[in-house]
Amino acid sequence: MFCLEKEFKVQFNDCDPMGVVWNGKYFDYFEMARSELLDRMHLSYSAIFKKGYMLPLTRNKIKYIRPLTPGQTAIIRISVLEYEYMLKFRYEIINKKTGAVTTKGESCQMVTDLEGRGIAAVPSFIIDAFKEYIENL
Numbered sequence: 001m002f003c004l005e006k007e008f009k010v011q012f013n014d015c016d017p018m019g020v021v022w023n024g025k026y027f028d029y030f031e032m033a034r035s036e037l038l039d040r041m042h043l044s045y046s047a048i049f050k051k052g053y054m055l056p057l058t059r060n061k062i063k064y065i066r067p068l069t070p071g072q073t074a075i076i077r078i079s080v081l082e083y084e085y086m087l088k089f090r091y092e093i094i095n096k097k098t099g100a101v102t103t104k105g106e107s108c109q110m111v112t113d114l115e116g117r118g119i120a121a122v123p124s125f126i127i128d129a130f131k132e133y134i135e136n137l
Helices: 025-040 045-050 124-135
Strands: 004-009 057-064 073-082 087-095 101-109
Touching: 004 025, 025 045, 025 057, 025 073, 025 087, 025 101, 073 101
Parallel strands: none
Antiparallel strands: 004 073, 057 101, 073 087, 087 101
16 A cells, blocks of 8 residues: 655656666655655654664665656655564555556665664554554544
């Protein structure tokens, strides 16, 4: 189940000299969707930091299927796969005009204290926010 869909327009500066979105830019798109989802749960990165935690990325996985080019409108969909021991998300980027999936991916984030020491389980305030958000979809 998708937890959030966000439409965006591909910018010229997102693209490489061949006129397609540069492969590393897709991770920015993932971050855009992930940040918005967390914000909607009132779990912005700064709010989590103020409570004494950080969410460093531990893994990014991506599959490029079709290119995106400047001026195209795309939709990114994010779904939550795990939130009790780590945060794990799945992404799909779709060309809005054609409906074709252009990119798929996943990311994982662990929870650490402010010194970077890993926490055994996700803190309850984060778990509760995920449960409440998902229940209200």
